[in-house]
Amino acid sequence: xxxxxxxxxxxxxxxxxxxxxxxxxxxxxxxxxxxxxxxxxxxxxxxxxxxxxxxxxxxxxxxxxxxxxxxxxxxxxxxxxxxxxxxxxxxxxxxxxxxxxxxxxxxxxxxxxxxxxxxxxxxxxxxxxxxxxxxxxxxxxxxxxxxxxxxxxxxxxxxxxxxxxxxxxxxxxxxxxxxxxxxxxxxxxxxxxxxxxxxxxxxxxxxxxxxxxxxxxxxxxxxxxxxxxxxxxxxxxxxxxxxxxxxxxxxxxxxxxxxxxxxxxxxxxxxxxxxxxxxxxxxxxxxxxxxxxxxxxxxxxxxxxxxxxxxxxxxxxxxxxxxxxxxxxxxxxxxxxxxxxxxxxxxxxxxxxxxxxxxxxxxxxxxxxxxxxxxxxxxxxxxxxxxxxxxxxxxxxxxxx
Ligand code: ACO
Numbered sequence: 299x300x301x302x303x304x305x306x307x308x309x310x311x312x313x314x315x316x317x318x319x320x321x322x323x324x325x326x327x328x329x330x331x332x333x334x335x336x337x338x339x340x341x342x343x344x345x346x347x348x349x350x351x352x353x354x355x356x357x358x359x360x361x362x363x364x365x366x367x368x369x370x371x372x373x374x375x376x377x378x379x380x381x382x383x384x385x386x387x388x389x390x391x392x393x394x395x396x397x398x399x400x401x402x403x404x405x406x407x408x409x410x411x412x413x414x415x416x417x418x419x420x421x422x423x424x425x426x427x428x429x430x431x432x433x434x435x436x437x438x439x440x441x442x443x444x445x446x447x448x449x450x451x452x453x454x455x456x457x458x459x460x461x462x463x464x465x466x467x468x469x470x471x472x473x474x475x476x477x478x479x480x481x482x483x484x485x486x487x488x489x490x491x492x493x494x495x496x497x498x499x500x501x502x503x504x505x506x507x508x509x510x511x512x513x514x515x516x517x518x519x520x521x522x523x524x525x526x527x528x529x530x531x532x533x534x535x536x537x538x539x540x541x542x543x544x545x546x547x548x549x550x551x552x553x554x555x556x557x558x559x560x561x562x563x564x565x566x567x568x569x570x571x572x573x574x575x576x577x578x579x580x581x582x583x584x585x586x587x588x589x590x591x592x593x594x595x596x597x598x599x600x601x602x603x604x605x606x607x608x609x610x611x612x613x614x615x616x617x618x619x620x621x622x623x624x625x626x627x628x629x630x631x632x633x634x635x636x637x638x639x640x641x642x643x644x645x646x647x648x649x650x651x652x653x654x655x656x657x658x659x660x661x662x663x664x665x666x667x668x669x670x671x672x673x674x675x676x677x678x679x680x681x682x683x684x685x686x687x688x689x690x691x692x693x694x695x696x697x698x699x
Contacts, residue, residue: 312682319579322503324511324676328361328666329502333580338587340500341365349590354495355465358662361500362433362669375434376465382438383458386416389443393450402447402654403532409443410436411525421519429672432520433665440524440661441465444654445472451650466492469658474646486601487645493594494638497587498656500663504579506530506537510664511671512679520668527664528657534574537635537660540652543575544639547608550615555607557614565624575612575636576619577628587634595637598644609640 315321330339338345341360348357352366359367359375367375392412396405413436414421420432446456449472457475459468467488475481501507509530514523531537550560564573578585599606616632619625635656642652 312684314684317579318503318508318681323508323679324503324671325674326502326667326670327364328670329500329663331502331580333578333582336581336584336586336589338501345497345586346590349493349496352496353464353466354492354499354659357496357499358437358465358665361662361666378434379438379465380461382435383442385413385439385442385446389413389416390446390456393446393456396450398451398453400451401532402444402451402650403528403538403657405447405450406444406654406657407525407528407532409447410440410528411522413439413443414519414521417521420521422517423520424672426673429520429669433669436521436524436665437661441469441658442472444651444658445469447654448473448648448651464488466495473651486598490594490598490641491645493590494641494655495659497590497634498638498659498663500660500666503667504536505533506660507664507667510668511676514668514671515676515679517672520665523668524661524664527660531657531660532653537653537656539574539633540635540639540642540656541649543635544608544643544649544652546574547611547615547639550611551607555611557611557618561615561618561622565622573615573619573630575632576625577630578633581631581633582629584631585633588632588636591634591637591641592632595640595644598641602644604644606640606644608643612636612640 313321328341330342331337340348340357341364343352343360343366348360352360355376356367356372359365359372389409389412393405393409396408417432417435419428420435423429423432442458445459449456455477457472459472459475463471467483470483470487470491471481474483503511506527510523510527513526514520534542546560550557553559560571560573563569563571564576595609599609616636619630619632625631638656639649639652642655643649647655
């Protein structure tokens with residue numbers, strides 16, 4: 299690179315760092331991550347301990363407000379959320395306008411941005427009090443929208459669940475209650491889902507979170523920033539990987555279960571195939587979330603008395619990759635999404651809903667990062683570039699081209 303070209307027009311030096319591999323964009327007190335040592339902590343608490351002892355709503359509170367809630371704070375928080383769960387009737391009409399085949403992530407992103415029109419007071423929020431109101435609203439309405447995207451797809455009537463249930467249980471009920479009112483769950487399912495949501499709840503400046511922060515930095519409002527975050531999460535290199543992983547594992551199964559063939563494809567630079575669920579921008583040793591999820595997948599399948607060939611294929615791929623020079627040299631290990639789909643599947647959640655499940659989990663992280671960015675009064679996000687196009691050219695009229 300010609301160093302002279304690294305100067306911007308204002309003559310300041312510009313750092314060129316595609317993909318922001320080494321560029322910090324903010325200071326943050328929310329999530330600590332050490333990719334070499336495989337450490338992940340929310341507000342100082344180890345992810346392993348939170349996954350074992352906390353519930354998802356407590357983790358939401360912790361991430362957003364910085365401390366674990368007291369019993370009273372948690373009750374108030376939950377009550378405030380429950381009081382805001384109604385979604386405007388006209389949002390249902392918008393949902394109705396989507397084809398049944400629409401991917402739930404596109405629908406969810408659109409409905410989340412549509413919420414702005416029905417809650418205009420959530421846009422200009424400068425005081426902590428107004429921020430709290432907007433935060434509670436999105437925490438209340440988002441699971442409703444996520445569950446409804448599923449019900450719409452399945453042709454089921456829309457449902458609000460039940461007043462007395464916990465945040466996660468109510469979400470499941472909103473999704474799965476049959477038109478005749480029948481709904482069944484059990485502790486294993488609830489615990490597994492709570493754990494998965496906690497493990498996905500924040501991951502510092504990943505693609506979708508950076509999107510939320512950068513959109514929010516223009517003071518565009520919380521809901522629309524989250525809608526942009528959902529769009530970013532959809533991609534298969536990010537949250538969409540959980541759907542891609544299970545589809546890949548199923549394709550390998552259909553193809554006779556020859557994992558070695560797919561390992562070879564993943565290493566072939568002329569083949570665009572990548573082993574989905576492997577590799578991570580920051581974890582270069584192991585992903586601590588994957589360790590917890592792998593254990594949870596085993597225990598969910600055992601408790602529910604299910605065998606899953608796809609889990610066997612996943613384990614075989616992991617074993618082969620850990621012994622393979624290509625994967626070892628590049629420090630490619632299973633990430634959080636390698637095993638999450640196996641649990642979602644066992645819980646009866648359809649594959650297109652995997653990424654919306656991730657979005658529900660990541661929601662408190664997006665909110666916490668947006669709130670921190672606003673409270674820190676961060677400037678508008680605006681990366682620089684190195685221009686490599688033409689120098690000044692003279693315009694040629696169309697007849698002379
Ligand atoms: N399979 C095969 N090779 C891979 C894989 C993979 N899954 N991931 C990375 N590599 C290779 C690359 O080809 C590259 O090889 P090279 O050095 O010979 O060119 C090297 O490993 C480094 O990969 P990059 O793409 O440069 O790493 P980056 O940090 O940019 O990407 C990412 C990380 C996007 C996660 C990548 O590993 C990937 O595509 N993984 C599969 C998708 C996936 O699981 N995404 C979920 C991430 S976790 C999350 O968002 C919750």
